[in-house]
Amino acid sequence: MAEPKTMFDKIWDSHLVEEKDDGTCIIYIDRQIIHEITSAQAFDGLRDAGRKPRDPGANLLVPDHNVPTTPGRGGIDEIENEDSRVQLEVFDRNAKEFGLPYIPINDVRQGIVHVIGPEQGFTQPGLTLVCGDSHTATHGALGALAFGIGTSEVEHVLATQTLLQKPSKNMRITVNGTPRECVTAKDIILAIIGKIGTAGGTGCVIEYAGEAIENMSIEGRMTVCNMTIEGGARAGLVAPDEKTFEYLKGRPMAPKGAAWEQAVEYWKTLRSDPGAKYDIEVELDASEIEPYVSWGTSPEMVAPIGSVVPNPADIADEAKRSTVEGALKYMGIEAGMKLTDIHVDKVFIGSCTNSRIEDMRAAAAVAKGRKVADSVYAMVVPGSGLVKEQAEAEGLDKIFVEAGFDWREPGCSMCLGMNGDMLQPGERSASTSNRNFQGRQGPGGRTHLVSPAMAAAAAVTGHLTDVRELTAEAAE
Amino acid sequence: MEKFENISGVAAPMPDHNIDTDRIIPARFLKTIKRTGLGVNLFNDIRYKDDGSEVEDFVLNQPAYRKAEVLVAGDNFGCGSSREHAPWALKDFGIKCVISTSFADIFFNNSFKNGLLLIRVTPAQRDALLEDAKKGANARIGIDLENQKIIRPDGEEIDFEVDPFRKHCLLEGLDDIGITLQSEDKISSYEDKRKSQMPWLQGAQL
Ligand code: SF4
Numbered sequence: 259m260a261e262p263k264t265m266f267d268k269i270w271d272s273h274l275v276e277e278k279d280d281g282t283c284i285i286y287i288d289r290q291i292i293h294e295i296t297s298a299q300a301f302d303g304l305r306d307a308g309r310k311p312r313d314p315g316a317n318l319l320v321p322d323h324n325v326p327t328t329p330g331r332g333g334i335d336e337i338e339n340e341d342s343r344v345q346l347e348v349f350d351r352n353a354k355e356f357g358l359p360y361i362p363i364n365d366v367r368q369g370i371v372h373v374i375g376p377e378q379g380f381t382q383p384g385l386t387l388v389c390g391d392s393h394t395a396t397h398g399a400l401g402a403l404a405f406g407i408g409t410s411e412v413e414h415v416l417a418t419q420t421l422l423q424k425p426s427k428n429m430r431i432t433v434n435g436t437p438r439e440c441v442t443a444k445d446i447i448l449a450i451i452g453k454i455g456t457a458g459g460t461g462c463v464i465e466y467a468g469e470a471i472e473n474m475s476i477e478g479r480m481t482v483c484n485m486t487i488e489g490g491a492r493a494g495l496v497a498p499d500e501k502t503f504e505y506l507k508g509r510p511m512a513p514k515g516a517a518w519e520q521a522v523e524y525w526k527t528l529r530s531d532p533g534a535k536y537d538i539e540v541e542l543d544a545s546e547i548e549p550y551v552s553w554g555t556s557p558e559m560v561a562p563i564g565s566v567v568p569n570p571a572d573i574a575d576e577a578k579r580s581t582v583e584g585a586l587k588y589m590g591i592e593a594g595m596k597l598t599d600i601h602v603d604k605v606f607i608g609s610c611t612n613s614r615i616e617d618m619r620a621a622a623a624v625a626k627g628r629k630v631a632d633s634v635y636a637m638v639v640p641g642s643g644l645v646k647e648q649a650e651a652e653g654l655d656k657i658f659v660e661a662g663f664d665w666r667e668p669g670c671s672m673c674l675g676m677n678g679d680m681l682q683p684g685e686r687s688a689s690t691s692n693r694n695f696q697g698r699q700g701p702g703g704r705t706h707l708v709s710p711a712m713a714a715a716a717a718v719t720g721h722l723t724d725v726r727e728l729t730a731e732a733a734e
Numbered sequence: 735m736e737k738f739e740n741i742s743g744v745a746a747p748m749p750d751h752n753i754d755t756d757r758i759i760p761a762r763f764l765k766t767i768k769r770t771g772l773g774v775n776l777f778n779d780i781r782y783k784d785d786g787s788e789v790e791d792f793v794l795n796q797p798a799y800r801k802a803e804v805l806v807a808g809d810n811f812g813c814g815s816s817r818e819h820a821p822w823a824l825k826d827f828g829i830k831c832v833i834s835t836s837f838a839d840i841f842f843n844n845s846f847k848n849g850l851l852l853i854r855v856t857p858a859q860r861d862a863l864l865e866d867a868k869k870g871a872n873a874r875i876g877i878d879l880e881n882q883k884i885i886r887p888d889g890e891e892i893d894f895e896v897d898p899f900r901k902h903c904l905l906e907g908l909d910d911i912g913i914t915l916q917s918e919d920k921i922s923s924y925e926d927k928r929k930s931q932m933p934w935l936q937g938a939q940l
Contacts, residue, residue, distance in 0.1 A: 275924045276917050282899045284917055286924050288935055296817065298767035307911070318940070324765060341765035348767050359940045367940075378940070385935065392816040392840055408818035408844035409769075410910070418914045420921055422899075456752055457810040457836060490813065492839050513934035521934045556752050577808065581751050674815075676761040683784065695756040695814060697779045 262531035264428045265495050266463040269403040269528070273386050275420055285423045287316075287415050288385035291371045292358070294321045294349040295676075296390030300413035301352040309417045311356055316419060318380050319353045319360040321346055322370045324677050327639050327666040334363060342677065356416075369642020369668040372396040372484065372610035376476070377642055379509025383498035383525040388415055393610050393692065394493075395486040399479035400506065401498035401528055403463070406487065427537040429462035429491065433470035435545040440726045442620065443478035444612060444690070444709035446470065446542075447485040448550035452560040454540060459491030462538060465530065466496050470544035476505040477616040484611045485692050488557035497529035551597055551722055552694045552707040554585035559694070561597060563712070563724045569593035588696055589704050590684070597722050600706065604687040605636035605717040606699070607663075607710055609673035612690035613641030615648050617710040621690075622654040624714035624725060630662035631720030637664040637679070639671040663717065675700035688716035735849050737907040741830055741877040742885075745804035746793045747867035753807060754814035755841060759823040761815075772819055773826030794827070798870030804877065806860065806867045807834040812841025821845040831877050833884070835860050846900045847910065851879060853894045862886070879905060 263271070275284040297319075304310070311317065324342045325331070334350060337343040346363070353360035361367045367374060372393050375381040383401030388394060390412045397404035411421055431450060451458075464486050471479065479496045486494030496502075503522055506512045513521045548562035559582070561568070567586065570593060573579040586593060591600060607613075607621050618640060630636045638658050640646040646668055649655055655665045672679040673691040681687055681703025690713050691698075694705040706722060715725040763775045781792050788795045794802065805811075805824075811834040812820060821844050824832070831851040845852050855863070866873045866887050876885030879901065884892040903910065914921075929936060 276920045278899070280898045282897075284914060284920070286921070286928070295764045299769050299818075302767075309911070315936075315939075323761075339765075345765050345767055361940070382935075390816060390818075392814065406816035406840055408816055408821075408840060408847065410818060410847040411843065414911050414914065417911050418921065419925075420914055422910060422914065456813055457838075460810070460836060460839060487814075490810070490838065510940065517934040521932075524932065556754075577749065577751055584750070674756075674761040676764060693754075693756065693814060695754045697760050698756050701760065701762075701779045701784075 262533040264530045264534040264536065265401070265465055265497055265528055266403065266426065266428055269384055269386065270425055281424055283423055283425065284420045285386065286420055287388055289380060289387045290317045290412070290415050291375050291380070291387070291389040292317055292319045292412065293323055293371050293389070293391065294345050295323045296409045297352065297412055298345065298348050299409050300416060301356065303413040304416060311358060311416045312419045314356065314358050317358045317416070318375070318378070319349070319358050320368055320371060320374055321349055321363055323670045323674065325363055325669040326678055327669045327671045329666055331667050339678065366643035366647060369645065370610045370613065370670055373613060373641030373645065376400055376480065377509070377644055379506055379512030382506065382512065382521070383502060384528050388421070392487045393484050396480050396484040396610055398483040398486070398494040399476060399496050400502055401496060401525065403493055403495065405492040426463045426492065427461050428535070429459055429464045429538040429540070430536040431464055431466050431540045431542070432468035433466065433542050433544050434468045435470060435543045436473070437470055437544040437547060440549055440711060440729060441544070441547050442709040442711065443474055443481035445547055445550045446544060447482045448552065448560045448707060449547045450542060451485060451489045451557050452550070453542065454489050456488060456556055456558045457490040459486065459489040462491045463493045463495060464489065464491045466494060471496055472499070475616060476501055477614045480614065481611055485557070488692055498525045549709065549712055549724060549726070551712065552705070553589065553591065553597060554582065555588055555694055555696050556585070557692070557694060557707065559585060560707070563597055563722065565597060567591050567593055567595050567597065598724065599721065601686070601721045602634060602688045602706065602716050603685045604681060605634055605713050606639070606672040606687055606689040606691065607637065607713050608639030608641065608671050609691035610641065611692045612710045613639060613645065615645050617690065618645065618649045618654050621710040621714040622657045624711050624728060625661040625663060625718065626657050628661055628718040630717045633720050634717055636662065636717040637666055637672065639666045640668050642668050661718070672699055674698060675703065688713045688722060735907045735909060738849055738851060738879055738904040740879065741803050742874050743803035744799060744801065744871055745806050745863065745867040745875040746799040746802035747864045748793060748805055748807045749864055751808035752810045752813055755812055755817050755820040756814055758812070758820040759817065764817060764819055769822050770826055772823035773828070776823040776827045801828060803828055803830045804875055805829055805832045806863045807832055809835050811837050813838040816840045816844070818844045818848070821848045821850045825850055833860065833863055846904065849904060849907070851877065851904060853884065853896070855892060855894060859892055
């Protein structure tokens with residue numbers, strides 16, 4: 259009998275075009291999503307070399323990183339910042355010049371690349387999908403081998419539909435058990451990164467498995483796969499199942515009719531074979547995970563909300579100690595202080611990690627009937643125009659607005675400090691995004707990563723809060 | 735791409751671990767539509783104060799390191815965002831080689847595609863090279879890619895590994911796309927096979 263294979267091995271093998279003597283492989287890339295900030299130089303490269311996209315229909319273009327999210331925003335020509343406007347104009351021109359499928363800024367389908375890929379059915383199990391953005395790992399939630407690439411590689415894929423790669427190692431993270439109340443996909447992935455560290459998955463593709471992952475919604479799986487890169491791995495994978503098929507069925511770019519049946523048959527063959535071998539195995543028990551927050555400047559600097567800021571003096575390794583000391587200094591917090599004593603100035607609910615309809619619902623459930631604290635500015639930024647529409651149909655926008663949140667247009671927004679939504683120096687946020695690096699949300703800004711429900715809780719109390727206290731209060 | 739030449743120059747020490755690409759080039763500088771000109775904003779937020787003046791004790795602002803060609807860095811250099819602006823900014827500043835114990839995967843690929851050599855060494859070797867680098871202008875570090883050697887200021891040589899294909903591309907200044915297109919026929923026959931085996935992937939419409 260053939261060697262049992264992992265899901266990664268199966269997808270890799272089925273996309274191998276050529277293996278060279280030194281082990282470098284040409285891998286076929288089925289699909290690419292392209293956004294404005296990592297593509298201008300790639301299109302210039304094509305033009306300079308007189309090359310054309312090999313398969314225009316394999317691409318999908320959408321602006322997200324650098325678009326304003328101001329309610330009622332206009333078109334590109336109304337963008338005030340000149341560099342931003344030029345970047346979006348160039349993107350628009352490139353989309354048209356090269357004849358590529360394109361969702362422009364004020365199309366209702368516009369949104370964050372990693373929200374709209376699955377939403378449009380562009381992302382499907384078993385295919386290889388890339389984007390010039392490291393959170394492309396998100397798409398692995400549907401069973402696609404999806405990873406982030408740089409601009410030179412964007413150009414390489416446009417010109418050749420392939421990439422030069424070497425196979426990754428196989429890592430499996432099994433999350434057993436049932437999570438406690440208010441513990442979400444976000445808390446689980448933060449706990450995983452806390453355990454394996456930001457370089458724990460370097461060189462690997464991480465397959466997420468176990469009861470907690472199987473029972474998770476597709477949106478939740480996307481949140482988990484999204485932050486795979488924060489654990490150092492380029493791609494995350496979850497085996498496609500009935501939930502995946504249900505999610506995809508009827509999406510605009512999903513297969514239809516007989517092709518659908520044929521595709522599903524194939525997708526069912528993708529899960530790892532029993533007995534497949536992994537280079538690294540990690541196990542967690544979901545029932546032991548508490549709501550998590552990050553306290554430092556790296557996504558591995560996380561702790562359960564009920565704990566205190568760690569003390570560098572307790573760390574033996576000198577380099578680690580000085581990294582933690584630097585982080586506390588940057589964050590403006592003291593060793594030993596309770597995490598719930600950390601006050602926030604801004605709350606950001608959005609980003610490709612947590613801006614889907616479920617995230618909106620979870621945040622709204624906490625916001626309902628409460629008010630944003632006077633000292634806090636809070637914003638909700640849906641991941642796409644369609645998420646926004648759905649949320650409005652459910653009346654979630656009203657809940658947010660009544661509570662004092664800003665309800666905005668879709669885009670990356672304050673996940674990264676570039677499009678006008680930013681932290682000011684010294685300001686502190688509770689944010690549902692994925693990176694708490696120094697200056698990520700604006701120079702001098704301080705970020706605490708949390709789930710949507712925890713972000714809403716911080717917004718109403720003005721400090722990091724265990725959301726379970728609010729829900730318990732409400733139940734009384 | 736220009737060919738990679740041997741280096742003999744000053745190396746700047748950056749011992750912090752997990753130096754991420756947001757630190758290397760903050761997001762607000764990604765509005766550019768060019769590959770060049772990012773060197774002035776390399777490490778912007780730790781290199782300059784709010785008023786635009788230089789942070790004196792930041793390593794690349796010190797006289798000895800203003801023209802550094804090599805960085806010796808803490809573990810997991812280049813983690814985070816996939817922005818190729820990070821190697822562009824390093825190259826534009828004049829950095830030609832970064833030495834560390836480990837690099838993030840995407841940054842690793844992006845760097846080689848831009849002629850920036852990344853060398854992995856053991857933690858002990860890295861620590862020794864950090865000590866060398868701290869001597870500033872008095873200590874020149876040599877990089878010989880052809881023979882895969884780092885030459886310490888005292889003449890001691892450290893051998894390093896590099897992927898043969900990447901080495902070849904760096905030394906010859908080769909463009910990946912051209913190399914891949916030599917396999918056109920194989921790509922075409924893969925596409926024919928995919929058409930018959932996975933027909934649902936053809937021609938998806940928005
Ligand atoms: S939301 Fe943030 S992490 Fe996601 S694609 Fe946009 S900038 Fe990147």
